[in-house]
Amino acid sequence: MKTLILEDVVKQLELKPLSGQALLQKEVTGAYCSDLLSDVMGHSDEGQVWITLQTHKNIMAVAALKDLAAIILVKGLVPEAEVLSLSEKEGIPVLSTTLSAFEIAGRLYQLLEA
Amino acid sequence: MEFSYIIEGGDFSKAGSASSEVKKILKQLNLAPEKIKKIAVAMYEAEVNIVAHAYKGVMEGKIDAEKVFLRFRDEGPGIEDVDKAMQEGFSTASEEVRQMGFGAGMGLPNIRKNSDSLKVSSEVGKGTTVEITSYINN
Ligand SMILES: Nc1ncnc2c1ncn2[C@@H]1O[C@H](COP(=O)(O)OP(=O)(O)OP(=O)(O)O)[C@@H](O)[C@H]1O
Numbered sequence A: 001m002k003t004l005i006l007e008d009v010v011k012q013l014e015l016k017p018l019s020g021q022a023l024l025q026k027e028v029t030g031a032y033c034s035d036l037l038s039d040v041m042g043h044s045d046e047g048q049v050w051i052t053l054q055t056h057k058n059i060m061a062v063a064a065l066k067d068l069a070a071i072i073l074v075k076g077l078v079p080e081a082e083v084l085s086l087s088e089k090e091g092i093p094v095l096s097t098t099l100s101a102f103e104i105a106g107r108l109y110q111l112l113e114a
Numbered sequence B: 001m002e003f004s005y006i007i008e009g010g011d012f013s014k015a016g017s018a019s020s021e022v023k024k025i026l027k028q029l030n031l032a033p034e035k036i037k038k039i040a041v042a043m044y045e046a047e048v049n050i051v052a053h054a055y056k057g058v059m060e061g062k063i064d065a066e067k068v069f070l071r072f073r074d075e076g077p078g079i080e081d082v083d084k085a086m087q088e089g090f091s092t093a094s095e096e097v098r099q100m101g102f103g104a105g106m107g108l109p110n111i112r113k114n115s116d117s118l119k120v121s122s123e124v125g126k127g128t129t130v131e132i133t134s135y136i137n138n
């Protein structure tokens, strides 16, 4: 799996940054797709993008503790307002897609494996 | 050094904030990044368990040259069968808590995998104590 710049991922997958527009120069080393927080705690890795449908504050706590690169919210879901302010503070962008987890994960996998 | 943080039961909006403070301390102490990552997972899970399953609690920490020791004490329902609670997939989390993505029954297994020693003692109807030790130089 190769390393990409987050900004390129955003462009190629047509993601909409909901926060952290100034933080897109970081590297993405992979991705993890799960809606169970303990699963993400246990199995995601630093530098990965997290694909989820969870929109509450605790996703930022998990992403920050795991040093994840960004969070992708699927199906056009809108996060709680506090998620976005926390996102800026922690330096972890929240990105939005209208696609489902299956579709966006498939596309991101192709990008990272290509 | 020693520190302690109060953890409110039921207040998911603050879940993880004590762990995030301690992670900052570990970084300042220049612990190996791999070590910090593991301790972060273990302490977050113990903290969230107090939020999700107990009424109130405290995280007490002690760091010396050899190890990071964290003790989570709570007042809460306690755990009837600790061995069972340690099994991956076992959870008594409410439907509401599950919908937020908690309750996979992976927290205690995560703590075990990410620490050098884990001790859970509990008294039903009173509370639970979780002690986590991570040795710095291994
Ligand atoms: N501090 C605690 N007080 C009372 N019960 C607890 C406590 N910690 C854990 N338990 C019990 O042990 C079970 C398993 O805990 P564990 O952390 O492994 O999973 P979970 O919290 O249910 O889900 P997850 O951690 O995956 O979100 C809990 O469902 C609960 O019944």
Ligand SMILES: [Mg+2]
Pocket: A038, B045, B048, B049, B052, B103, B106, B107, B108
């Ligand atoms: Mg748990």
